[in-house]
Amino acid sequence: MHQLVFATNNPHKLRELEEILKGEFTLLSLNDISCTDDIPETGDTLEANASQKSFYIWERFGIDCFSDDSGLEVEILNNEPGVHSARYAGESRNADENVSKLLFELEGKKNRKARFRCVISLIIQGKEFLFEGRVDGEILTERKGEGGFGYDPVFSPVGFDQSFAQMDADLKNGMSHRGRAVQKLVAFLTQTHNSLHDRS
Ligand code: ITT
Numbered sequence: 218m219h220q221l222v223f224a225t226n227n228p229h230k231l232r233e234l235e236e237i238l239k240g241e242f243t244l245l246s247l248n249d250i251s252c253t254d255d256i257p258e259t260g261d262t263l264e265a266n267a268s269q270k271s272f273y274i275w276e277r278f279g280i281d282c283f284s285d286d287s288g289l290e291v292e293i294l295n296n297e298p299g300v301h302s303a304r305y306a307g308e309s310r311n312a313d314e315n316v317s318k319l320l321f322e323l324e325g326k327k328n329r330k331a332r333f334r335c336v337i338s339l340i341i342q343g344k345e346f347l348f349e350g351r352v353d354g355e356i357l358t359e360r361k362g363e364g365g366f367g368y369d370p371v372f373s374p375v376g377f378d379q380s381f382a383q384m385d386a387d388l389k390n391g392m393s394h395r396g397r398a399v400q401k402l403v404a405f406l407t408q409t410h411n412s413l414h415d416r417s
Contacts, residue, residue, distance in 0.1 A: 219243070219406070222250055222282035224274045229366035230285065230395070237390050237399050242406065250278055263288055263300055264347060267338035275340045283402065287335040287394060289368050291319070291356060293328045302367070312367050319356065320371065329355040331372065333394035337402050346405060350397030365389060 222245045223234055231246055238244055247253070256273045260266040263286040270284035288302035298305040298319070306314035323329060330353070337348040353375045360370035362382030369381035374392055381389050390396040 220245055220281070222247070222274055222278070222280050224256060224270045224282050224284035226256065227366075230287075233386070233390060233395060234399065236386055237396060238403065241403060245280070247274075250274075250280065252278065256284075258286065260286075261300060263334060263336040264338075266300060267336045267347070268345060271338040271340045271345070275343060281339075281341050283337055283339040285335050285337045285395060285398065287333065289319075289372070290332050290334055291323070292330040293326055294322060316360065316368060316371055319368065320358070323356055323358075329357075331356050333368075333372065335394035335398040337398045339402060339405070341409075348398045348401040348405070350394045350399070350401065352392055352394045352397065 220243045223231060224247060225231055225234075226247065231244075235244055247256075252274065254273075256270050258266045258269060260269055266286035267284050270286065271282050274280065274282045274284070286300070288299045290296040290299050298315070302315070303310050306318040332351050332353045334351045335349065337350075339346045339348070354373050354377075355375075357371045357373055357380060360382075361373075361380040362370050362384075364384065364386070365380075365382040369389075371380065373380050377384075381393070
């Protein structure tokens, strides 16, 4: 089975991806390749950050890999927090504080439209391929549910009453920004599977 490193320090994202890709590819974590670096993310777009993270691994380890950069874009906040989603309330990257800040910024606002967007950068033998996924929804006025991570308790996708944090993993992954970007990644990898296999 083809081995791919998922360049993320976020254990929730790793678990989601293991769930989505199970049986298809052997997913290696940064831990598995003994990479303990805090990989820099200094770009000002999701695309730039995703590329930065995957090339960081490719250049140092020479292993096929991918990374995702994802974020929540809120219409009335000019698509913020966007690329700043992880650190919205500060460097501590605390999800609960991020959600509190978002609820505060949207207090009394009627337009609560938002979307999650995810960009995956895949590097195969030094060549990069990008995949994007998005999901539209709205920001709830209070937290609902215990599952998921990040902004999941306050994000409800279009057509659903539940928040992402109230859904089971399969339901969320089937429609989420990351799930959709990963579906494109898997379709691409499956299509090119034979040539990948020849090279590994
Ligand atoms: P890595 O860079 O190490 O992969 P990270 O947590 O920093 O992990 P991002 O830079 O992609 O990940 O930041 C995305 C942030 O956006 C993340 O920390 C969450 O706050 C939020 N986010 C992304 N996907 C989400 C999801 O499916 N549900 C809830 N929040 C999400």
